[in-house]
Amino acid sequence: MPHGTLVDSNVLLDVLTDDPRWSAWSVKHLAAAFDAGPVIINPLIYAELSVGFERIEELDDVLPARIEREDLPWDAAFLAGRCFLRYRRGGGTKRAPLPDFYIAAHAALTDRALLTRDRPRHADLLPSLHVIAP
Numbered sequence: 006m007p008h009g010t011l012v013d014s015n016v017l018l019d020v021l022t023d024d025p026r027w028s029a030w031s032v033k034h035l036a037a038a039f040d041a042g043p044v045i046i047n048p049l050i051y052a053e054l055s056v057g058f059e060r061i062e063e064l065d066d067v068l069p070a071r072i073e074r075e076d077l078p079w080d081a082a083f084l085a086g087r088c089f090l091r092y093r094r095g096g097g098t099k100r101a102p103l104p105d106f107y108i109a110a111h112a113a114l115t116d117r118a119l120l121t122r123d124r125p126r127h128a129d130l131l132p133s134l135h136v137i138a139p
Contacts, residue, residue, distance in 0.1 A: 007041075007042075007116055008043075008116045008117055009038075009042040009043035009044065009045055009115075009117045009118070010038035010041065010043070010045065010117055010118045010120050011046070011047070011108065011111060011112040011115070011118070011119050011120070012035060012038060012044055012045070012046060012120045013108060013119065013120060013122070013123070014046075014050045014053035014054050015122040015123060016031045016035060016120050016121060016122055017031075017050075017054060017068070019031035019032075019122065020032055020035060021057075021067055027122055030139060034120055034137055035120065038118070038120050038137075039071060043073050044069075044071060044072050044073065044120075045072070045073045045117065046072055046073075046074055046075070047074070047076065047107075047111055048074075048077060049077065049104040049107055050104075050108060051064075051074070052104075053104065075111075075115075077107060078111060078114055078115065080114050081107060081110040081114050081115075082107065082110075084113070084114060084131075085106040085107040085109075087130075088106050088109070088110060088131065089101075089103075089106050092106070092130070105123070109131055112134060112135075113131040113133050113134040116133070117135075118135040118136070119135070119137065119138075120138075121137070122138060122139060123138065124138040124139075
């Protein structure tokens with residue numbers, strides 16, 4: 006059983022913008038995550054969210070106070086690099102490790118579920134990762 010949920014920026018943006026296609030799904034699963042335990046973001050998720058705001062205070066004001074902030078573990082950075090290497094060797098075309106690799110590795114190493122609307126392409130590289138996605 007995961008120890009909380011790392012919530013991806015796409016889910017939070019769906020809720021914050023009342024996305025017509027995804028808001029209902031994201032609201033439902035975010036509420037379930039809060040019911041199940043801690044809900045966490047890391048600096049990468051925060052950075053992805055920040056592009057829609059002019060000031061840090063604006064972003065902080067709209068984020069639910071119950072969302073915990075956690076630094077990215079160094080082990081997750083290493084694991085993200087290893088996943089990226091396997092991705093490239095498997096034919097992936099991106100030239101640099103993507104935030105998604107770091108976010109998924111963070112969730113996997115801290116035994117948390119990953120709530121995301123985009124099923125990670127590399128989930129098979131992280132067998133312990135519990136993904137909640139459509």
